[in-house]
Amino acid sequence: MSATNEDTIANRICRILAERIVTGELEPGAKLRQDHIAEEFGTSHVPVREAFRRLEAQGLAVSEPRRGVRVASFSLEEVREVAEMRAALEVLALRHAAPHLTPSILNQAEEATVEADNARDVRSWEGANRRFHRLLLTPCGMPRLLAAIDDLHAVSARFLFATWRSDWEVRPDHDHRAILAFLRQGRTENAAAVLERHVQRIGQKPVKNASGGAFAIVG
Amino acid sequence: MSATNEDTIANRICRILAERIVTGELEPGAKLRQDHIAEEFGTSHVPVREAFRRLEAQGLAVSEPRRGVRVASFSLEEVREVAEMRAALEVLALRHAAPHLTPSILNQAEEATVEADNARDVRSWEGANRRFHRLLLTPCGMPRLLAAIDDLHAVSARFLFATWRSDWEVRPDHDHRAILAFLRQGRTENAAAVLERHVQRIGQKPVKNASGGAFAIVG
DNA sequence: GATTCAGATATTATCTATAATTTCGTCGCA
DNA sequence: TGCGACGAAATTATAGATAATATCTGAATC
Structure with missing residues (x-):
């Protein structure tokens, strides 16, 4: 009954990062470094990038091409x-x-x-x-x-x-x-x-x- | 002044696929096979997968883990x-x-x-x-x-x-x-x-x- | 004749490696 | 002491490769 089976790794990363952003554990403007996150979750950076795209779509992160992904700031x-x-x-x-x-x-x-x-x-x-x-x-x-x-x-x-x-x-x-x-x-x-x-x-x-x-x- | 520079490949794939879906060139329920699309655009499948996530967020595609991505049907x-x-x-x-x-x-x-x-x-x-x-x-x-x-x-x-x-x-x-x-x-x-x-x-x-x-x- | 099981095939999800770009620190010079 | 440029480190983006999973085909059995 492990969540790993029904959920893809990218989904799990997305969910956990979203929670951290929402609760404020990750502050606005903080850099989301894919290699660090990949290492933390014991995966490669590919699912991390997919999670980034979803966070971006939800408005919780902003990504500048070639300049990385940051936690979205909110005025x-x-x-x-x-x-x-x-x-x-x-x-x-x-x-x-x-x-x-x-x-x-x-x-x-x-x-x-x-x-x-x-x-x-x-x-x-x-x-x-x-x-x-x-x-x-x-x-x-x-x-x-x-x-x-x-x-x-x-x-x-x-x-x-x-x-x-x-x-x-x-x-x-x-x-x-x-x-x-x-x-x-x-x-x-x-x-x-x-x-x-x-x-x-x-x-x-x-x-x-x-x-x-x-x-x-x-x- | 090529668009390749300011836009990531994943973005371009996403935009083009979105257009195809919207215009009906890709019909509802059609399978989106990452390798085929990657080959068509002359890239690897990684940016294709990222494009999929954005299409999913826009409601133009639906993805079932391990079962691939399909063009969203719409009733x-x-x-x-x-x-x-x-x-x-x-x-x-x-x-x-x-x-x-x-x-x-x-x-x-x-x-x-x-x-x-x-x-x-x-x-x-x-x-x-x-x-x-x-x-x-x-x-x-x-x-x-x-x-x-x-x-x-x-x-x-x-x-x-x-x-x-x-x-x-x-x-x-x-x-x-x-x-x-x-x-x-x-x-x-x-x-x-x-x-x-x-x-x-x-x-x-x-x-x-x-x-x-x-x-x-x-x- | 229909159904189920098994093997083959195709596709996905992931990992490792490489190239390119940006950033940051340091050194030199004014 | 301040400014600018260069170089190194870090990071992103992509490519190629691998393992796991689903789907399809076909044959054997009921």
Whole structure:
């Protein structure tokens, strides 16, 4: 039951590098040296290069011919761009998913919200948050749309992890609950409207809170 | 000034294969054999494999580990999905581009519309149509969004070329003119609404017209 | 006559090696 | 001491070769 059999090496490298980039373990602008990575994974550089191409397509790395591959940098502007794209696409997905949402799915989404509210660190909050969004959108049955949203989620998560390196405070997520409430009433358009505002908040510029720390609103 | 210098071989292979897939020269489901392609381009198979990864990311090819790469098949459902994504993203792009649209740009877009209306074959119509959309959207200054739209355009074009293999009739594009008229008046939201409907029509199922031929509405 | 198993063939995924390009450090000179 | 050019090291891009896997063909058996 080893993952090596169903997955190609390039895939595994891609997945692991993507995780490192998203979590911030690999910082923006850091060089990705194929020989080093190949050595780390005990492979040659060929699968590493293939993994690079996929990371490039996901927007997590940028490659300049003959000058190597670097972890993509991301400006606040870019984060806002991704937020707007996510808002547009998630709303689309939600509209198509709504007719297929069952009480069971909505309950699972509520559980994810509770879990997010009780999360003690960013990592677990992000996991629960992503599960919430995925649960509601997957039933739309549009694979390409979902894949695009997933890629955008990864970039959002990057921003999230970069902003909250260690300090994280528990905040109940009113938007998620409002979305669930509307969906339970069959008011899809209201839910979509909340979702749109909710996701767009990701890119809002960091604001100072009472304790003086820099905070950004996330979704 | 050869393109070989600024572009990697993998890029060139990717571009040429993408064109073949889009134009229908390579049919859906066709196997892409790396050794054959490598031989054709006079290279080894390594850059070919890298090109495959990019085609995969663009949704033009699908790869099963150890079983090779095939030209992606596309159902009417998938075309509709792409149309909806395009509609959502192009509307977003247009909203951000509108403030930066100059009379010069709008005039160029009008020229593109005229050119499309006079196009005698699908290829040239598609080129002019794409130029129209690109002219209006590029000023939004959101590179990732534009790249995503470009990829979706490619899939739309595939459907277009597959539907009109040879027969093509000239039809004036009222939507394009309406969009331009609204933009000239600064009525961005009206323009966006027309654009949204316009793009969504791509995926509408083919209908019979008076002469009995099968037609699909495109945009 | 259909089905299954085995061998042959073709293709993929990977590794090792080579050529070319870039970068970085150092040395010389003003 | 600062600037520029040269050279060495590192890295990328490609080529050729190898092992593993899937597909196809055909025959033998039920």
